[in-house]
Amino acid sequence: MSDHRPHVPTADVRHGDPYGARSREVGDAISELLGDLTGDPSLLSEAELRRRLRIAAELGRRIDAVKATLAAEAAARSRRIDGHGGWAAREGHRNAESLVREICGSNYREAATLVRVGELMATPAGLGSVADGVRDGRIHVDAADGIVRALAPVEAQADMAAFRSAAETLARESESSHADAVTRMAKSVRDTLDRGGVAEREQQLRDKRFLTIGPEIDGMRRLSGLLDPESAAVVVSAVDAVTAPRRGGPRFVDPLQQDRARAIVDDERSHGQLALDSVVEMIRIAGEADPGRVFGTTRPAVRVTIALEDLRAEASGADDGAAHVESSAEPLSAATARRYLCDAGVLPIVFGGRSEILDVGRTERCFTRPQRVALAARDGGCRWPGCDRPPSWTETHHIDPWSSGGRTDLADGILLCRHHHMLLHNNGWSVVRSRGPGEFDLLPPPDVDPLRRVRPMPSRRRHNSGTS
Incomplete structure (x- = not known):
């Protein structure tokens, strides 16, 4: 197996600071630290490749923890209150994130993550278990950042014992889950700790919604916009209903729908073209409908889930709680879910009530x-x-x-x-x-x-x- 050593640059031309002997010393130390991780990966078994990836990942987490600590110190020396006397300002940067990005050669998102997680490690408060996990190399900085962004805003309103317990649970989950999953879990925990804030967060997302249609030079029109979770549930459900056979084919489909599914699979249009044509057709049909028609007889398309006690809470004067639609990880307020009960095309799924008997045994091959x-x-x-x-x-x-x-x-x-x-x-x-x-x-x-x-x-x- 070859003993290929990683290349280390010999000078930093941006700052006119030639590394020289110091750079070579650092490079040799890094190579020694990596040890047998270097070499031709094509010669490795999958088990060995997995082992080396895990070791390299832990090294990366430990290095990221150091970077986060240093980034937080850079932020402490670049406070807005210091004005032009702060470190970042003296270096010509607007903020510490910009300074860290330039020094590390990263993008702005990564620099901002390092600063947030570094500040968490400096003053962890109720998230001490998460900070310890980052410091020990057990938790990736992206996972820690997901927890910080979800929980830090609600820490003051939450019961501290419950908050610390939730943080400890998320810290344990972070050791075996990827950062995207941890972020989703953290948001779910946030909504449990701060049920009263669900409606406010829902409104914040709703306020960001927009749609613009602008001309392109070749005569086309470009659509650009953002859908809040409630709007996205309707649009995504409608598009998914049309394009679903493209994802799964006509397998495991009700026999009565197999011809339609096959036609969609065999359609020469691309997936994107099929989706757009379907949305245009829906708008055309709605525009040509009788003005007196009530769009309340369509079959359910959007599924809203809500706990039974949250659904009934309005009668007792309480109006917090959360509901969810299938297409979004962000919650809707209980008040929105109650409004959905009267809307067309919505099927409420209530947890805590009686179940319908849905077993069909050997009488049906496909699930109904x-x-x-x-x-x-x-x-x-x-x-x-x-x-x-x-x-x-x-x-x-x-x-x-x-x-x-x-x-x-x-x-x-x-x-x-x-x-x-x-x-x-x-x-x-x-x-x-x-x-x-x-x-x-x-x-x-x-x-x-x-x-x-x-x-x-x-x-x-x-x-x-x-x-x-």
Whole structure:
């Protein structure tokens, strides 16, 4: 195996500070630290490649922790109150983030992350467990930043014991989860700690919504805009309903819809063209409709989930709580969910009430529409660990194969996106029942994990009380 050493530059031409012997000394120290991590990766087994990636990742986390500490000190020396006498201003920068970006050669987002996490490590308050995890190299700075941005704004309003407990839980989860998942968890925890602030955060996002249509030089028109979660739920649901067969094909589709699904799959238009043409057609139909027509008879398209106690809270004078739509990780207020109960095209899914009997046993090969609605409420999307595909992008997998006598019952179904559904069937993975109803684990094949250790498949649903 070759002993390739990483290249270290010999001068920093931006600041006229030739590294010389000092640079070579640093480069040799880095090479010694990396040790056997360098070399030709194409010669490594997958197990060894995984091992080296993990070691390199931990080294990176520890180095990022040092960078964050130094970035926070740079921010402390660049306070706005110091005016032009602050370090960043004296170097010609507007703020510390700009200074850190220039020194580290990073982008602004990364520099801002380093400053925020470094300031957390300096004054952790209720997030001490997260700060300790970053300092020890157990938590990635991006995961810590997701926690900080979600929880820091609500720390003053939250019960401190509950806040610290939530932070400790997120810190533990951060050691085995990627930063995107941790950020989603942190937002969910935020909404639990500060239920009264859900409506305010919802309004803040709604205030950012806009749509502009501008001309292009070739005669086309460019659409640009932002959709708040409530608006996005309607638009995404409508587009997904048209383009779904492009993602999953006409497999596992009701026989009555297979011809339509096949036609969409075979359509020569691109996915983007099909989506745009569908939206234009919807607008055209709405514009030509009878002015007296009430658009209240359409079939449900947007699914709103809310705990039963939150739905009923208005009668008792309380008006906090949160609801969710399938297409967004951001919550809606309970008041918005109650308004949705009267809107067209909305199917409320209430947790904590009575369940409809939806099992069909061996009488049906495919899961029915009511079953998919219930599974969407239970699973919240693809249950494969780390996947973020929403319910509209999923197919229903039989835990026990239909060909081997499996039943088409809720307890025997789980939502998987097409990619993971095909991976499971074609590469030897399997789903096994876990601790209780609706809880499953993923069992990898021997070539992925010789010990075949199970991997939890948590639900992405946010309401945990009752059933759908």
